[in-house]
Amino acid sequence: MRVVKFGGSSLASGKQLEKVFQIVMSDPERKVVVVSAPGKRFADDEKVTDLLIECAEQCLVHNIPIEKVDLIMERYSSIANELSLPNEIIREIQTDLLNRLEKDKSKPDRFMDLLKASGEDNNAKLVAAYFQQQGVEAHYIDPKEAGLLVSNEPGNAQVLPESYERLFSLKDRSGILIFPGFFGYSKEGEVVTFSRSGSDITGSILANALRVDLYENFTDVDAVYSVNPTIVNKPKEIRELTYREMRELSYAGFTVLHDEALVPAFHAGIPVHIKNTNNPSAQGTRIVFERDNTNGPVIGIASDQGFCSIYVSKYLMNREVGFGRKLLSIFEDFGLSYEHTPSGIDDLSVILRENQFDLEMEDEIIHRIETELHPDVVKIEHGLALIMVVGEGMRRNVGTMARAAKALAKAKVNIEMINQGSSEVSMMFGVKEIEEKRAVQALYEEFFVTAKV
Amino acid sequence: MRVVKFGGSSLASGKQLEKVFQIVMSDPERKVVVVSAPGKRFADDEKVTDLLIECAEQCLVHNIPIEKVDLIMERYSSIANELSLPNEIIREIQTDLLNRLEKDKSKPDRFMDLLKASGEDNNAKLVAAYFQQQGVEAHYIDPKEAGLLVSNEPGNAQVLPESYERLFSLKDRSGILIFPGFFGYSKEGEVVTFSRSGSDITGSILANALRVDLYENFTDVDAVYSVNPTIVNKPKEIRELTYREMRELSYAGFTVLHDEALVPAFHAGIPVHIKNTNNPSAQGTRIVFERDNTNGPVIGIASDQGFCSIYVSKYLMNREVGFGRKLLSIFEDFGLSYEHTPSGIDDLSVILRENQFDLEMEDEIIHRIETELHPDVVKIEHGLALIMVVGEGMRRNVGTMARAAKALAKAKVNIEMINQGSSEVSMMFGVKEIEEKRAVQALYEEFFVTAKV
Incomplete structure (x- = not known):
């Protein structure tokens, strides 16, 4: 049935x-x-x-x-x-x-x-x-x-x-x-x-x-593509991907299936088959629990714009037990959900979607951070794009990050941020919005286009 | 005076x-x-x-x-x-x-x-x-x-x-x-x-x-070395580095100067000169507010062992406003300070020093996460080393990450985690403790040893 x-x-x-x-x-x-x-x-x-x-x-x-x-x-x-x-x-x-x-x-x-x-x-x-x-x-x-x-x-x-x-x-x-x-x-x-x-x-x-x-x-659509077809012409179709891979891709621009839609199927382990009403004989894309790793380390590259980064630095921040929690509480008070929190030794950035707040709320947030946490520096950077490079084969592949970073460097894309290591199936790069397209093209070229001799 | x-x-x-x-x-x-x-x-x-x-x-x-x-x-x-x-x-x-x-x-x-x-x-x-x-x-x-x-x-x-x-x-x-x-x-x-x-x-x-x-x-010591001399033989001496660079290096194993000692000098902009009592004519190392960027992008590589990662995953985690804050509150209740919180779409890891807790407290922490946050998965990974690659010249240098990742891949080091982008002067890599030495040597080779023709 x-x-x-x-x-x-x-x-x-x-x-x-x-x-x-x-x-x-x-x-x-x-x-x-x-x-x-x-x-x-x-x-x-x-x-x-x-x-x-x-x-x-x-x-x-x-x-x-x-x-x-x-x-x-x-x-x-x-x-x-x-x-x-x-x-x-x-x-x-x-x-x-x-x-x-x-x-x-x-x-x-x-x-x-x-x-x-x-x-x-x-x-x-x-x-x-x-x-x-x-x-x-x-x-x-x-x-x-x-x-x-x-x-x-x-x-x-x-x-x-x-x-x-x-x-x-x-x-x-x-x-x-x-x-x-x-x-x-x-x-x-x-x-x-x-x-x-x-x-x-x-x-x-x-x-x-x-x-x-x-x-x-x-x-x-005939299938889920490995990359946004408005950025790369005729990209490779994905035959089979795992729930986790689909979830990570859908986070940043892959809108084939509603995010939450995978949850009930995932919990029951039921495969989801994406097919085309207008071309039902096309193979489509299957979303499954486990897949054979026949592609390389990467199965898809997704990207999305409209992010900003709020950077907070304070000397010896990591000695203050509760600093991060207090900072995140401020965002919670404004009802804002955030995406990532990359950190240095004495600094912490909060990456969130810009459409959640206006300039007035931005000022209030900055004001609260300044008065409650007494940081040395608070600053906000607008216009960031996040790029997700996704694939189950990534964890066991030592050189994937090297290939990705090299491809971006070759394309003269400055990496504003990297978040890698919590998810086993993705790497995230933050770049300026104006560099998004070039970055995605460079990554696609590296992982999907056969190297020419 | x-x-x-x-x-x-x-x-x-x-x-x-x-x-x-x-x-x-x-x-x-x-x-x-x-x-x-x-x-x-x-x-x-x-x-x-x-x-x-x-x-x-x-x-x-x-x-x-x-x-x-x-x-x-x-x-x-x-x-x-x-x-x-x-x-x-x-x-x-x-x-x-x-x-x-x-x-x-x-x-x-x-x-x-x-x-x-x-x-x-x-x-x-x-x-x-x-x-x-x-x-x-x-x-x-x-x-x-x-x-x-x-x-x-x-x-x-x-x-x-x-x-x-x-x-x-x-x-x-x-x-x-x-x-x-x-x-x-x-x-x-x-x-x-x-x-x-x-x-x-x-x-x-x-x-x-x-x-x-x-x-x-x-x-x-005659100077601050660019890397731990027990890992690399006769490493390059650092002539001049900024407070920020020194701070990031001292975080992970550079124990020449007490962490907190830089704060008062930093706030007054007073240069700190590290010198050797037993060889006072040696040039030593100056810690300053700004320096000429004469080295390459990297000025030093530090590393430290004894970290662990507590990984929490839950489908659609980022829809729950307050999830991260609640997780961090648990650590705060135990008086634990954490170092980093890399995140994927549906997962969040907390990196902290292992010596802060014993097995009993570990069980309690895991138990509280399970009962209060109802995650899909919680797991702990012991025996991690963090490597800091530090240098003011890093921000403007597009290819630094590519060089670092490539050097690690060549040395067959698996990167467990990358945290980059909040600090402008460092990149952090998490690796297994047993791979620490090999990783640091590979990075030193890449950034400090002149390439042979």
Whole structure:
């Protein structure tokens, strides 16, 4: 038995739904289908989820924005028309949407979650209707009935452990089960969504709960690439990588799969197969517990911009028990999460994402560090990029760092920071944002392009 | 005006005192002389400070150990005899020592400090007597009268800021001032010592207080070496290095100067000159605020053993605001100071000195991490060595890391950890203890031995 999840672009049009149907029917193991809301049909198109967010925002300020509602309904209708589905299903979706728009708006984030979740919920109904029209036994599954319980954190729900046992009973249901992604219900019975792109999480939870053999995640790329294809032209595809490798890569720019989505699959040891709806015969990429190390030491290189470094130095800092803890407490007081804390003898830097704070908060942070820790120097450096060089084969390979550092030196990239040694499967380099592209290209050249004689 | 400090081996015998006298008299700027207790005369000899510690320990448990007292007095007497000093001074020292041994023992750490401090205090009296006998105006200076006030932390005193103003009035005293190192007085008037080898600190405090041009620190080596001479044969001498470089090197095994000793000199921008009592014409090593960068990027390589790494991993760790702070709080609760905290995406390691805890405490720490932070994995790795590659020229040199990593790879050294980027003047490598020597030799070869054509 398999759980098969389809992303938004796989469900954006009637033509895409036909592909989805073919894929599901081609293997009797594909019994549970998790669907996203309709995504983009072309580059400038709008995703239904985005339309729903705009709709909810306007609703909270003014009245129901009729034009937006029409735009949303138009997306469902066009799919239904393409597939010659009966009008009934469109009326059902419209009634549901208008119903939601009339609900209590006193808690904006609850209202927002209710609206956002309708994209997946109604699309699941539409997909089920299409499967039924094709003469297949298929059922829309209501996550509330099925028992997908989540924490009461709007827009950032976490699955509750009891869900797994409840969802297990889906195993006894006959036919193909069409399950809407992206949301669950709180114990109080309210709709709560996962963070954005959370349909991946739903699929992973179901895979875990049903103890399936495989979680197939259909998207619109042939495979996970070893490096960002906008930085390196036609990069090597990755056939197989471990959860840990995928996790480290996804941290810095590899957005194929939602970060949190790996957790339930990982805990149950269920392989995740990334495949392309538009090219289902492509091999795709498998995410597994262990893999044969056939590549070199490195399997992928990821990078991301928008980091900054707050540097604090104080003579004999490491004699002060609690210095680091006090510094980190200040960041915690501001609700900031930080990424790394490289340290020298008398200095400590905190690397964090810049988008978490503005100039005013920056001043407050610096002020608190100065008045509470009496450092010799505090300074902030903006515009850093982090590059992750990832691979299980790295730990046992003595020369990997030498190769990476040499490649960067040859490309005249100044390494602002290195963090290596805690993770066994990655090395992290901090460089200036303007040097990111050159750095990634140099590393790709070193580890993936065969050396010319 | 200069402050000149002499270490224990420079004051171990009458012959050594003659050298000290020659050195002081050869330059009229050398007005303030800070003295240690008599040190070793030969490799197996005992330092007077060690004898005093043993004496105090026995005194706290049993009676006054007459034989130890005789052994201590014998050291002073032999110096006095060699120099034909009058018996008076030896009687004075003996009276003082016996007096101290009769004092209150209800607070053992206070009694210990009182005994330890006598080594320097009495030696200063002896040196003053010798200078006077040579017809020079010289005065023993009592740190209490002079106003060297320190915090009330036995064995780990910190200078109090008001000391600097009080000590400034020493400027008006005529003649050569012989000042005992290693201790000061609490506001309550009790003797409190600095941490071991703290005479260096006394010299630095006086240099700062008196705003002298130079702090000369006489020891028994011709210079600070660029690497540990027990690891590399006849390593290059360092002519000039910055406070920061010295600080980073001293962290990991460079024990020429006490860590804390640089602080007062550094704050007043006073150069420190390391010289050899036994070869005063050798150039020595100057520690300065800024230096010309004439060496390559690296000025020295230091290393130290006895570290361990506690590794904690938890999926999606960096989503938990406060995870790192909570982890560090646990170490703080045990009074442990840590050195570095390298981190991956889902893991964090804490590097600390192993001698801070035993197996029992280790179990408790692991237990608290497990029960309070619910990590996926906690493990401890013992037997790590840290290697510091230090140099001001490093920051602007793109290829330094590549050279270092390549040298280590060539020597088949596995890099367990790299911490680079917070300090601008050092790179840190963690390796297994058994690979330390090979690693340091490889790095020395790369950065100090001219490449053969």
